[in-house]
Amino acid sequence: MAQDEGIVQSVDRALTLLELMASPDDARRLSDLARRSGLAVSTTHRLLTTLERRGFALHDPQSGSWTVGQRANLVGDSFSLHGSLVVPARPILRDLRDLTRETANLGVIEAEEAVTVAQSESREIMRAIAPPGGRVPVLNSGMGKAIVATWPDAAIDTLIERQGLRPLTSHSLRSKDDVFAEIHRIRVQGFALDDEEYVIGMRCVAAPVWSEMSEAIAAVSVSGLAARLTRDHVPAIAKQVVDKAAQLTKAIGGQAATL
Amino acid sequence: MAQDEGIVQSVDRALTLLELMASPDDARRLSDLARRSGLAVSTTHRLLTTLERRGFALHDPQSGSWTVGQRANLVGDSFSLHGSLVVPARPILRDLRDLTRETANLGVIEAEEAVTVAQSESREIMRAIAPPGGRVPVLNSGMGKAIVATWPDAAIDTLIERQGLRPLTSHSLRSKDDVFAEIHRIRVQGFALDDEEYVIGMRCVAAPVWSEMSEAIAAVSVSGLAARLTRDHVPAIAKQVVDKAAQLTKAIGGQAATL
DNA sequence: AAATGTTTTCCATAATGTGGAAAGGGCGAC
DNA sequence: GTCGCCCTTTCCACATTATGGAAAACATTT
Incomplete structure (x- = not known):
């Protein structure tokens, strides 16, 4: 039979x-x-x-x-992301990993949380392990902050109202003023820094990826141990991240919004 | 073990x-x-x-x-739709089915096609069987037309350019002029009629459902055999459909756009 | 050309999935 | 309130079906 x-x-x-x-x-x-x-x-x-x-x-x-069930939804979403974002991102993430020797990530925002959807792992023995596929409060992650910073202030306000702030470490943002100061800094610098705000011992530098419609639909980031990825290194790493994010934007036919 | x-x-x-x-x-x-x-x-x-x-x-x-694979995507999507749309729609569709004695449907547009996501089947022996879950070219279905009519003309134009017209029966729309005349009629009347344009022998009356952000995210329709759902009956049925679509809009906290 | 690593096919074994039947619940009718 | 119906859940004996080792085909690297 x-x-x-x-x-x-x-x-x-x-x-x-x-x-x-x-x-x-x-x-x-x-x-x-x-x-x-x-x-x-x-x-x-x-x-x-x-x-x-x-x-x-x-x-x-x-x-x-x-x-x-919801799990089916999460799995299913990976299909649509895959074709349009993940595939073009992979070689770029690998480059970025090799340039920085740290873990390179691609993330999106889904249901008001940051989700990593592709990753190229550092080859170092001690490496940052951002829980892959894990969901992180937007304002506790470099990728989340990089994307949110492109939103209008009113939308950010609504976000904070809706989900509040959930400081996870002693470095996390604790007040609305903190958030807006940080957002402002991100807009000026062009990249976001997660300075042990999610997990103590991990730093993360992120920059947004833009869609055809000039919406920030994703972010590229590099995450590493704070011990190796020191504050001194941040500017150099940030340059690489911004560069690769721009490369991915171009690859998917996107265009940065004029601020 | x-x-x-x-x-x-x-x-x-x-x-x-x-x-x-x-x-x-x-x-x-x-x-x-x-x-x-x-x-x-x-x-x-x-x-x-x-x-x-x-x-x-x-x-x-x-x-x-x-x-x-893509199948996982289709299955997964049904989760997000379910909570926000299908659940509130079910009792309304049942009402509509009982009022009209014909099959009541709820549909959305996905990947530029109309997809039925919930249905309450007519109890009549001879009943319209719109392939449930089947995908239909937007402009060949009442539900598709009802939603598209809420779009700006430019977007409709792009849609036609991108996928062309695919007349399926002798009643289907055949030219861009046909489409815009039809769209105009829909906007004036407030409902869309599929007059044997998808399958000969089936008529279908549809009206849009609005989201919180005043976007037409779905459509409610009644589909029946042309023999029973005659042109004479259309106005009466349309009234019910429009009414139920408005009820669903309200149930999900939506608001119709001001034209 | 040899060596290493990866995918695909095959097969004997028993572990695992199967469906009937019975037990357990819930709901409406009387 | 009680009976009866239908739907869900659990149980179990049986053999169908899934399993993983090993070998064969295929790719990639040295």
Whole structure:
């Protein structure tokens, strides 16, 4: 009964369920999904439970209805980013890593948090390990600040109102005044510095990448141990980062906004 | 060795691979993924192949690198839509279905095509079956036209330039003039009519749903067999559709743009 | 041309997924 | 309030199906 050779039945079935959950049809209880997929109810239940434990499916016990989970959304987003941003970014990140000998990152803002979407790891033994794929409060990260600084003041204000400040280390920004002073500095300098504001012992220099529509859609950064990436080194590193960010902007046909 | 009871091992592993592919790390060849996931190479290969056949993974034979596939993107999108749009829409669509006795739909525009994201099926024996989840050229669907009509003329022009017109039936729009005449009519009337332009035998009446930022982010429609949903009925149906679209707009905190 | 590393195919083994059936819940009808 | 229906969840015996080692094909480097 193996019509398809070399593929994993249970995985194939789980994917079918994911697609059924994504379909507009509103028959989405266990028994509906079982019927629609042609699987046994118990099998369907086991597969859905598996998807749920991993956050790929979401179950509302109230109505009994199953929907696609947030994890699937995160994974899915990586597809759209990939073609338009990550692919052109990779060689540039590698260059940057080799020039600086530190870890080079590409990040975007999603759901008001900074997310790293591509990374080229430093080859040094001691290297900065920004949790890859991890989500960081925008104002605690170099990449986040680089992007936010391109926003109008009013939007930044709203952001702070909405999520407040969450100082993570003794160096983190603590007041609205701090933030605006910092934003101003970023605008003047053309790059953002995370000076042990996210994790003690790590510094990070970031610059924005611009879209065709002159929106800052991403940021390039270099992160390194504070011990090696000292304040003295920041200007030289910043020059490289700004340069590579501009190169990526060009590669994707973007254009910096005129401030 | 069953530490997790009641979950499907192979599916769990496949999900791990999906997440690894979505992670920023650029070690994404078969052997890298095997190492990172801790699975045997042959197992990893089989799982990836399974994901690939279904479009959830993408393999570039050139570089050997694996990335997340487009199917994962489509599935993932349904998550973000769900919370903000589909959930509030469901009861409204059901109402609309019961009022009109025809199939009620909610659609959005994605990648310049109209996609149905929720649906409440008519209970009649003969009912319109707009392929649910199917993608339709924007200008061949009521929902698409209802949304596009809210765009500035220049944007509509670009759209036509980019994808051309693809008449699907003898009633479809065939020239740029047709389109603009139609768009004008929609703006005046406040609803869009698909008069057998997508499939002969089906009529469809649609009205836009507005976001907080006064952008038309979706459309509500009723689709029925032309034999039952005659031209005479259109005005009455349109009133219901416009009404329900406004109700949904209100439910999501949206506001219609002032024309 | 040899050596190293990576992807793909094959196969014996038993671990793992499967679906029927029974137990457990929830909801509406009477 | 109780019964009865339908839907969800758990259980279990069975063999189908997934598994990983090894070998074969393919690429890349020295």
